[in-house]
Amino acid sequence: MRRRSVALAALPLALGAASLGAEPMFLSMQYNRCTSCHYSPTGGGLLTPYGRSLSRQELSTTGRADPSAPPPAKGKGEESFLWGALGDTLGPVNVGIDVRLSHLSLDLGGPTSQSRDFLMTADLLAAWRAHGFTVYGEVGRKPPIGRDDAGIYSYEHWVGYESPRGLGFRAGRFLPAYGVRLADHTALTRSLLGFDKYDQVYALEVSHGGERHLLQVSVGPGRADAIVHGDPHSLTATGRFEWDLGSRTALVLSGLYRDKTTLVPTSGGGGIAFGLAPTRRLSVWTEADAQFRQGSSGAPAYTLLNETAFEVFRGMWLKVSPQLRTDYGDTSAGVFRWALEADLLPRTHWNLGLSYYHDKTRGTGFTYQTLLAQLHLYL
Amino acid sequence: MSPRLTWLVPLLLALPATGTLAADVSWRVVRGDVRVVCPLTVGGSFEARTVAIRGTVTLGAPGNALGGDLSVDLSTLDSGIGLRNEHLRNSYLEVRRGEGFDRAVLSEIRLGDGDPREVQGKTRFTGTFLLHGTKRPIGGPATVRREGTTVRVEASFPVTVSEFGIEKPQYLGVGVKEQVNVTVSFVAEPSDGPEPTR
Numbered sequence: 001m002r003r004r005s006v007a008l009a010a011l012p013l014a015l016g017a018a019s020l021g022a023e024p025m026f027l028s029m030q031y032n033r034c035t036s037c038h039y040s041p042t043g044g045g046l047l048t049p050y051g052r053s054l055s056r057q058e059l060s061t062t063g064r065a066d067p068s069a070p071p072p073a074k075g076k077g078e079e080s081f082l083w084g085a086l087g088d089t090l091g092p093v094n095v096g097i098d099v100r101l102s103h104l105s106l107d108l109g110g111p112t113s114q115s116r117d118f119l120m121t122a123d124l125l126a127a128w129r130a131h132g133f134t135v136y137g138e139v140g141r142k143p144p145i146g147r148d149d150a151g152i153y154s155y156e157h158w159v160g161y162e163s164p165r166g167l168g169f170r171a172g173r174f175l176p177a178y179g180v181r182l183a184d185h186t187a188l189t190r191s192l193l194g195f196d197k198y199d200q201v202y203a204l205e206v207s208h209g210g211e212r213h214l215l216q217v218s219v220g221p222g223r224a225d226a227i228v229h230g231d232p233h234s235l236t237a238t239g240r241f242e243w244d245l246g247s248r249t250a251l252v253l254s255g256l257y258r259d260k261t262t263l264v265p266t267s268g269g270g271g272i273a274f275g276l277a278p279t280r281r282l283s284v285w286t287e288a289d290a291q292f293r294q295g296s297s298g299a300p301a302y303t304l305l306n307e308t309a310f311e312v313f314r315g316m317w318l319k320v321s322p323q324l325r326t327d328y329g330d331t332s333a334g335v336f337r338w339a340l341e342a343d344l345l346p347r348t349h350w351n352l353g354l355s356y357y358h359d360k361t362r363g364t365g366f367t368y369q370t371l372l373a374q375l376h377l378y379l
Numbered sequence: 380m381s382p383r384l385t386w387l388v389p390l391l392l393a394l395p396a397t398g399t400l401a402a403d404v405s406w407r408v409v410r411g412d413v414r415v416v417c418p419l420t421v422g423g424s425f426e427a428r429t430v431a432i433r434g435t436v437t438l439g440a441p442g443n444a445l446g447g448d449l450s451v452d453l454s455t456l457d458s459g460i461g462l463r464n465e466h467l468r469n470s471y472l473e474v475r476r477g478e479g480f481d482r483a484v485l486s487e488i489r490l491g492d493g494d495p496r497e498v499q500g501k502t503r504f505t506g507t508f509l510l511h512g513t514k515r516p517i518g519g520p521a522t523v524r525r526e527g528t529t530v531r532v533e534a535s536f537p538v539t540v541s542e543f544g545i546e547k548p549q550y551l552g553v554g555v556k557e558q559v560n561v562t563v564s565f566v567a568e569p570s571d572g573p574e575p576t577r
Contacts, residue, residue: 029459033423058462
């Protein structure tokens with residue numbers, strides 16, 4: 001029974017909030033910074049006009065237009081909001097809609113398997129950017145999780161500034177910078193650190209970026225969701241340093257500290273990640289983290305993850321990701337996961353994803369499998 | 380081999396390191412590549428690369444520039460994705476304009492301060508760079524290594540794009556910074572005449 005409850009705990013993770021995916025695999029195309037394509041310095045969320053253009057020209061199988069043609073007028077073009085139907089009606093504001101229709105099957109073995117169709121994401125995103133300033137917001141439908149009913153919610157809203165010399169700040173609600181932000185929000189590197197679902201923080205982030213480095217440090221009063229609901233929360237600080245060894249190679253060092261609350265003890269972690277793209281179709285990211293928690297004796301909990309992504313043809317990516325997580329104080333316990341994913345982007349705005357997870361509880365040998373199929377529309 | 384002659388082996392191996400390149404011998408590039416690192420205004424950088432480097436240079440008397448030139452076919456510069464290639468080649472370098480634009484040419488090369496025939500290891504170079512129909516002096520560090528009958532050269536130099544009349548690269552809010560860095564690596568061999576002196 002206990003084993004099943006452990007496995008069932010995975011279900012809400014898979015159902016949890018998933019913002020538009022950040023894609024570190026695009027290191028293979030020499031994009032080593034999230035801000036090339038996203039408004040958020042930590043990736044994910046609304047695409048910039050450049051990101052939209054790239055999603056059409058370089059990611060979709062059939063959307064590519066004549067690259068020698070001048071870019072379409074603002075707000076126009078297939079890649080624009082609602083295929084350009086509104087033109088520049090919205091002026092300097094860029095808007096997007098993110099919808100994910102999902103089918104999830106969880107196989108625990110025997111009669112306890114679950115399967116359901118649901119709307120994972122239905123978000124409206126908007127950003128205004130001028131003179132180095134960015135105002136960003138998102139509002140959407142929060143899916144029902146556990147005892148919480150579905151409702152309207154905003155996961156991310158912030159204001160930021162970046163100077164021409166690369167010095168920046170951001171204040172508001174956002175996902176803090178840590179490690180590699182994989183598109184799969186259930187990745188074990190994210191879940192143990194609490195970066196897997198309603199895990200944004202209210203914080204102030206200070207950053208400095210250059211040709212070969214990016215430093216991001218954030219400090220804030222804690223988890224945004226806890227603050228909104230008046231739950232116990234405490235100081236949370238993160239730091240991330242990315243050093244681009246080349247245009248296709250990056251080294252990332254990260255740290256996290258969470259002060260204790262009345263419910264949970266002080267915790268934190270540190271990690272190192274390395275990204276390498278030996279060819280324009282292949283990227284390999286590896287991340288190792290160690291997490292500590294006050295009161296837990298013995299070894300820290302470790303997480304080791306690799307994600308290898310390969311572009312089979314334009315718009316078709318395959319990913320393989322072995323992941324290991326150990327328990328606090330017991331390196332022989334924990335979970336081992338194989339995550340396999342196929343991503344098809346047949347046309348601009350359309351993304352079909354098929355993910356398969358095989359999780360094995362170390363020690364007991366209990367296994368469970370999860371299949372997630374998604375139709376992701378980013379309009 | 381007679382034990383008496385074994386001492387000859389290390390001596391012969393050591394000789395090339397102390398030799399010089401022959402004067403008035405032409406050296407032809409047999410293979411190489413050119414990498415252009417372009418820092419982005421949003422942070423990070425991308426690299427454009429080509430192996431289409433050709434040319435022959437002739438070592439002259441001390442104090443003189445090398446004869447000949449090295450040229451690169453700019454239409455083969457590859458940044459890894461089509462959209463960027465299109466913009467790089469045609470919108471900014473304007474390779475379709477033909478002569479003066481379709482190739483980058485490095486000429487009037489001077490290696491180090493002394494006799495170019497004796498250059499070995501790390502040094503500096505200067506030259507005249509033709510890009511986008513504009514000639515400008517450039518210079519930077521270089522490394523020259525002789526490997527048997529060939530010579531391996533790696534040199535790098537910054538290029539300020541506006542100095543060559545190139546429009547500021549910018550597309551939908553993402554641009555390339557004012558200065559890019561070019562690294563040239565090639566292996567050359569004598570194109571005729573005697574091999575390098577030993």
